[in-house]
Each structure stands twice: as C-alpha cells, then as structure tokens.
Amino acid sequence: MHKIGYLGPRGTFSEEAALRHLGERKGETAGCSSIEEIFSGVAEGRFDEGIVPVENSTEGSVGAVLDLLAGPFNLAVRGEVLLPVCQSLMVRPGTRLDQVEKVFSHSQALAQCSRFLRRELPGALPVECSSTAAAAAKVAGSSRPWAALGPARAAAVYGLQVVVPAANDYPDNATRFWVLGREQVPCAAAHGYKTSIIFGLQDRPGALYAVLREFALRGINLTRIESRPAKKNLGDYVFFIDFLGSQGQPGVQEVLGGVASLTVGLKILGSYPAWNCAGTDALASGGREASLTLAGLRRELDAVDARIAELLAQRTRLIDRVASLKQNEGNIRDPLREEQILSRVRQLSLTAGGDTELAEEVWRVILRHSVRRQASRLASGAAGNRQQALPQAP
Numbered sequence: 001m002h003k004i005g006y007l008g009p010r011g012t013f014s015e016e017a018a019l020r021h022l023g024e025r026k027g028e029t030a031g032c033s034s035i036e037e038i039f040s041g042v043a044e045g046r047f048d049e050g051i052v053p054v055e056n057s058t059e060g061s062v063g064a065v066l067d068l069l070a071g072p073f074n075l076a077v078r079g080e081v082l083l084p085v086c087q088s089l090m091v092r093p094g095t096r097l098d099q100v101e102k103v104f105s106h107s108q109a110l111a112q113c114s115r116f117l118r119r120e121l122p123g124a125l126p127v128e129c130s131s132t133a134a135a136a137a138k139v140a141g142s143s144r145p146w147a148a149l150g151p152a153r154a155a156a157v158y159g160l161q162v163v164v165p166a167a168n169d170y171p172d173n174a175t176r177f178w179v180l181g182r183e184q185v186p187c188a189a190a191h192g193y194k195t196s197i198i199f200g201l202q203d204r205p206g207a208l209y210a211v212l213r214e215f216a217l218r219g220i221n222l223t224r225i226e227s228r229p230a231k232k233n234l235g236d237y238v239f240f241i242d243f244l245g246s247q248g249q250p251g252v253q254e255v256l257g258g259v260a261s262l263t264v265g266l267k268i269l270g271s272y273p274a275w276n277c278a279g280t281d282a283l284a285s286g287g288r289e290a291s292l293t294l295a296g297l298r299r300e301l302d303a304v305d306a307r308i309a310e311l312l313a314q315r316t317r318l319i320d321r322v323a324s325l326k327q328n329e330g331n332i333r334d335p336l337r338e339e340q341i342l343s344r345v346r347q348l349s350l351t352a353g354g355d356t357e358l359a360e361e362v363w364r365v366i367l368r369h370s371v372r373r374q375a376s377r378l379a380s381g382a383a384g385n386r387q388q389a390l391p392q393a394p
C-alpha cells in the first residue's frame, strides 16, 4: 500500500496535509519524529512519499527543509498541499488559563502565536517541541498546569480541552507542504503545473538578474524566490525558485536550458500540479484527469466543503467580534445592512456564474444564525465583558 511519511505523532498539521494529499486513494501514513527521518525514509524506500512543511504565510520558509533538499538528499517534489493553519490553545480538563506555567508547541506554532502569548499568557514560558501533537501528548501526560498550541484535532486525539480555538496572530495563517518522492511525476504539457528549482551563482554583477531575465523574456511567472546561506563562505547563497509551468512545455525547457548555463549546480526538483487557489486537491492528487472521474470530482467537492467550513468558522469569529462592539440587543438587527449583504452576494454569485437563488437562501440562513448568536452572546454577557468602554458599532 502507498505509504506516506509525515511529522508525527498522530494529530499534527502534517498528518492533516498527508490525508488531504491522499484524498480518497487508499494509503497508509507513518508518523516520524523528525523531518530528517522523513527524508531518509523516502530516500531509502521505507516510504513511497513524504510530506514536509516548506513555507508559512506568517513565518516564511522552513529553512531546515530547504537545506535538506539543497544538501544531502536527492529527492523530487511531486506535489504541494496548501493547508489553512488554525492554532488552538489546549489544556487538560480542569486547568484554568490563569494557572498555565508553560506553553508547549512546535517552534513555528509558537512563533505564529507570539503576540497572543505575550498578551494573554505573559507569565507562561514557551517551550519548543518536535511537533504540535508531541506538545499535546506531553501536556496530556503531565499533571502540571501546562498548555499546548496546535490543531484542534490534536486536542481530540490526546483528550485535551480547547480553551482558545484560534490563537494565531493572523487569521489567514496557512502552510504550504511539499510531497517528496524519489522520482519526479511524469511531465505534462498541461497548464496548472508548477516547477521548482535550486541553484547557486557565480559572484559577479547581474548574475541573478540574468537568471530572472530568462523567465521575464518568456512571460513565465515566478511564485516564490528565496535564498539560503550556502553554509560555506559568508555571502554565498543557494537560490530556490518556484514558477508556473511544467517541464513538458517548450517555453519552460528553454528557460531551464538558459538557467543551467547561467548557474552552478542547477537541481530541478520537479514539475507538479499546483494546489488550486480554491483549495481543490484533485490536481495535486492525480493530475487533471482526476476531475473527469467520480472519485476525482468527489475529492474536489470535499476540498471545496473544507474551504466553506473554514470560511464559515472565520465568519463566526468576526460575528463574535461584532457582538463585542454592540451594547444591547436593540442594536443587533440592521435590516438595511442585511439587505446590502444579500444584494451583494446575489451580484457576486451572478458574476461567478453561480446559482443566485442558492446563494441568497444560504446567506439568509447565515444572517439568521449571526443574529441569534449575537443575541445569545449579549444575553450571556460573553460579548459584553470587554466592551463597556468601547464605542458603539457604526
């Protein structure tokens, strides 16, 4: 059975990314205790593929992963998964927030919540763990008043209680994962692909410009450019570029020929289906033809549903903030604003080629729930606690 190595134990964001990559295909996931173990597991054939975080929208690149790709391992990039990352603060049932002495998590997760930690838990010591789920397991196994930051799924796996559902400083926090394998995916001459390369440069004026010119001349769009220290002399760098296009396309082959002649040690990591902006993973898990099969279409539907659920959760959090600005139940309804929202979504749906009746019906339900939620928060005082001194919403 297809086996995928991920940063474990069970319940990490990496496991979630591996499951999304698998979609409906049969496969097995194997939790590893370090990123190096994933790389060596794939290189030595214990895993068919490995999944590793490459960059985060808040914290930037995962240097260790880029260094391993540039350095000792000759692995290929076979796909990407874009995962929205919501960091939940979790404790053992019974632990109060004001008791928390230490907060455990992966270094990226602690960094993604640094402002939250300073503001809400200034007395607690942040402690790095190998992963968010390892942190959750540590908190669950101790009788100390500790907390962990990680996916809400990890709280469910280790019997912890989520006390703050979204502690990340930026609500759109997301991580890009790469699917690694021993061989590149066969090159398609299709659109919707990305290609990733690594190279070094001679130290002379315009060296990087000459490389970028190759892309510009052929109208090829870069999606990421990054440099890492080459770990030799200070000032020597390794460059990482991702761009739109596949090695099956003649323009891309020309660019790669040009880049090879202008750089040192060019490594082509691979061409792979880009994770579609709508979060659709059908391309990432089987190529374009996946959308032509029932299983492929269901995978696309599942990915769209996941997006909708995440957006609804984001909307609910905004509604709670709106509620905290309202002082009494008389301010909750605003028929003019509700009519504006409905008319705007009808228009948006029309422009997007959607079903406007469906959009209107769904938004009527959403608005009804928003009003009900605000009313119950105001009645219970949950929204009102912080607002005495705050101004009325316009």
Ligand SMILES: O=C(O)C(=O)Cc1ccccc1
Residues within 6 Å of the ligand: 007, 011, 012, 013, 014, 015, 053, 056, 085, 106, 108, 109, 130, 131, 132, 133, 150, 175
């Ligand atoms: O620790 C995890 O859950 C991981 O998968 C690594 C990670 C940590 C924070 C954001 C994304 C991935």
